[in-house]
Amino acid sequence: DSGVTQTPKHLITATGQRVTLRCSPRSGDLSVYWYQQSLDQGLQFLIQYYNGEERAKGNILERFSAQQFPDLHSELNLSSLELGDSALYFCASSVGLGVPPYNEQFFGPGTRLTVL
């Protein structure tokens, strides 16, 4: 158990809909990261928040948005869903900004999103 929790575990929805994925980081971790893992793809970095502020952006679509709340939990919002958005979405957390050698990230179990 990494200490990172993600809800829900599974989500099935239809195209055009909007969903919210939730993540609670490890106690004391200030950074939260979101990743997408599609079939045949590695972990694609989406976005990082540090202590409530957006810190780094990766390959995140405009239809996707995220935020980190004062209690440090984070939510990833996916809207106007398409079939291709079906994937595993992982949240990770780390101490500080993830500067080496302390850039080890601790991953949650993931949310499997299926868009029908």
Added chain:
Amino acid sequence: DQQVKQNSPSLSVQEGRISILNCDYTNSMFDYFLWYKKYPAEGPTFLISISSIKDKNEDGRFTVFLNKSAKHLSLHIVPSQPGDSAVYFCAASGKGGGSNYKLTFGKGTLLTVNP
């Protein structure tokens, strides 16, 4: 453009033998490398890391080797055990741009250790 490549999607070895997982990178700004292990239905778990100022780091049965000139790293598992069967991801981080320390992951290699 994939900056971290794991060219072997899968690898099968016998219990007790050595497992060697390979990873290549293209971005010369990467200066820290990590390996993660992932079991089905779980998130990736950190395994071992290495800084670019080193060429080897060892932790029990796991050793990571870094060849900077070749932009290549490898993970050696000796001896391999059935419980090591998992997907192994190589990841890299480095300075530059607005995402200084984000991790860039390879696609992973599925290791199967046969009893």
